[in-house]
Amino acid sequence: MHSLYSIKVEWSAAYECIISLYAYIYEKERKHLQLGSAWKEETTRMLPDSFAAELADERWEVLHRLVLLVAQSPRKASVADFLEWLELIPPGEIYERLAPWVETIPLNLGEIRDHSLSLLKRWNEHYFSKVEPRILDSLEQSARQTEELAKTLSAIETIDQVTHGIWIEPMSELQEVVLIPQYHCAPTSVLDFHRGIATCLYPVRDAGRLHPEPLLELLPITQCLADEKRLQILRCLSNGTCTLGELQQQVSLAKSTVHHHVTALRRAGLIHAHYTGSSTIAYYSLRGQFIDRLPVLLHSFLENGGKQQ
Known part of the structure; x- marks a missing residue:
């Protein structure tokens, strides 16, 4: 019999900054997202033409690695705080932080970090820093509610409830599932497994609304x-x-x-x-x-x- 994993609920605006850029870049997924094409068009108008053109050709495949780094970062009170930490951390330390969880790690970690940092800094400046604060407040509130929910339900049931149907079976190698509320990819959950850990960015569909819709x-x-x-x-x-x-x-x-x-x-x-x-x-x-x-x-x-x- 497999032992049941534990869950941890995380919240930082850095997660939402990353997931919002992911939602903007991935054309194939966007048709399923609540925000839809109108959000993409409106956001594009907020960006400098050169940056929008760069993102149109982007194949940014490091979402899960950055999410793992946010989870481990000692500095994530704000997006700027996390990005400053990411800029200063040596590539060797990035490797050490990822090695227990990620099976294959590219040798050019420094280049990947610099590229990701450049994208996220500009994305934060032109788009994410202008996101309605009430949305981020709703996500933080959801994290607190999920923590309370986890006190009354099992780990499996908690994940099922907040994701509306993801059921993660206990496996001997799975030790922990990190739950992170997100808005930009709703109603989709973004789920990744990395050896003993899984990260699940679960949707908060009505984030920013005064009342549930x-x-x-x-x-x-x-x-x-x-x-x-x-x-x-x-x-x-x-x-x-x-x-x-x-x-x-x-x-x-x-x-x-x-x-x-x-x-x-x-x-x-x-x-x-x-x-x-x-x-x-x-x-x-x-x-x-x-x-x-x-x-x-x-x-x-x-x-x-x-x-x-």
Whole structure:
């Protein structure tokens, strides 16, 4: 039997600065994000033309390494504080901090650090420093709420609740999961495994709003339930767990199409995605609590008159 890992809840604006740049750069993922293309266009207007052009060609693949460094940094009270620490830390120390967790570390750590630092400094200057403070306050509040939640639920249940369906199975090599609230990639969770540690940047969809907006959770659920193939997938999973291949056989669709459907169902919180020590989903199961959650959301939406705060 595998021992259960522990969880740690982290919060620093440095995490959100990194994830916001990630959201801006990755075109393929942005169509799934709550902020959408309008945010990209608005943000581009805030950037110098030369910097926007540089980011348009960017292939920035070091998100998880930087997230691990933020988690270990003794200086992260602010973005500027973390970036100053990152600038001064010797490449050898970066290697020592990453070596226990990352299997392959590039030899040119100094160059990667300098490049990442240049991007983040300019991103912070032109965009992130201008983000509505209420958004960051909401994320900090979410971190405190998740810490309280973890006192009453198991580690697995806590992760499931804040991510709306990510289920990280206990594995002998997995020691700790770091939970970090984020806004810019909502409703997606950004999950990475690094040997004995996993980092999960979980979504806070209504960060910055004065009151919770039920429509942000209600709309993805109702959109999923309005699709016949997604309903068939839910019925398959009501009979037990299934891998992607097993679901494909049962609903007779191309694997890429089934993957698209289960991704939408997972983001809406209707199914669990089970992970067994890597960032590849092992199998899926029904997340039955959405059945009770739906009328609550619907009542809340109707009572509020559908007004966004």
